[in-house]
Amino acid sequence: MLRRPPPLTPGAPVAIVAPASPPRASDPYQAGLDRLRTLYDVRPFWASGSERGYLAAPDPDRVAALHRALEDPEVRAIFCVRGGYGCLRLLPHLDWDLARTHPTLLVGYSDVTALHLALFARAGWVGLSGPVVTEWGEADEATLSACRDWCEGRTPSFVDTYDATLTPLTAGTASGPLLGGNLAVLTRLVGTPFAPDFEGAILVLEEVAEAPYRVDRMLAHLQLAGVLDAVSGVVLGTFTTGPLDPDPPTLSLDEVFRDHLAHRSYPVVTGLPYGHHLPRCSLPLGLPVHLHASPTDATLNAEASLVAP
Incomplete structure (x- = not known):
């Protein structure tokens, strides 16, 4: 059962948390x-000075901050710092019963993919993969x-305002x-109790x-794990390459995508x-969408509002 949060209104209280870095x-x-x-009544649940290396705070402190945000009856959304x-x-330490009782709009992307997908799988949340x-x-x-x-509560276009075109x-x-988000984070969830059921899902990746060989490896992982056979469609966002092997040749990303998809x-x-570069659309993860691709063009549309009516 999907648990959609109430709409966020101007001036509403929102929590600022740092669940990652x-x-x-x-x-x-x-x-x-x-x-x-x-825009909103901003209530920080994280402050500088608690960092631990590449973590915004020790694990128990980051868990406690998320729980405090969920327990606060006034908080209408949770925005992630980064x-x-x-x-x-x-x-493993989140209170999933609490999450099921208090569905709250979670906004963030990249590493926050882990929270979005786990909250969908364990608590039925829909969330927004949007700017940190x-x-x-x-x-x-x-x-x-x-x-x-x-x-x-509105449903903006995924592509029209970004001078972008979906290519079949x-x-x-x-x-x-x-369902989806960052490819590397998603693959780390596969095989764990926190991965969602991808059967029939529209999979979005960035x-x-x-x-390219690392992207190839991750897509191969999804194939071997049965994810690419279970989904009913795939939408690829922005992919950028890092350092290539010091000893070419290599495949291009387009060749990798064609090999697997x-x-x-x-x-x-x-x-x-959609990806790590601006401008970028926001994605309502967990929400039903409709994907249509002809030989020459394609459309992606949401079938409901992200928030509860």
Whole structure:
């Protein structure tokens, strides 16, 4: 059963948590807080000074902050400070009964993929893969407006405002819950008790600074684990390559995608403006969507509002 949160209204209380890494610098974080304060009643549940290496705080402290945000009856949304790394470490310690009782709008992306997918699997949450706090001070208006639209109950286009076009790799039509996010984080959930059931889902993927052979390895993992056979469609966002092998040759990312996906019996499309670069659409993870791909064009549309009516 999907648990959709109530809509976020201007001036509503929102919690700021850091479930993964701390900000790289204080200025973007403060600028993001300042921008959010013009829209909502911002209540920080994280403060600098508690960092532990690449983690925003020790695991128990990050878990406790999430629980406090969920327990607060006034909080209407949870905005994540940054991605980075750390959400996977929290999953065995979260109070899933509390999450099922208090569905709250969770906004973040990248490493926050782990929380989005686990909360869908264990508590039925839908969440928003959208800008983190450190981006709110610098992101373009299209990116921020789309995030607000989803939070407040509207259903913005995934592509129209971003000068983007979906390109079909395989034709077909499918509907199902939109699941996915960052490819590397998603593959680390597969085989754990926190992975969702991908049967019939529309799988959306993005990745940053990864060599083609590493993307190949992760897609092969999804194939061997049965995920690519279970889903009813695939949507590829932005992928960028990192350092290649010092001894070429290599495959291109397009060749990797075709090797793994071009023979599928379901629709596969590329070109979604979603990933680690701005401008970027926000994605309602867990929400039912409809994907259609003809030989020449493609569309992706939400079938419901992210928030409860």
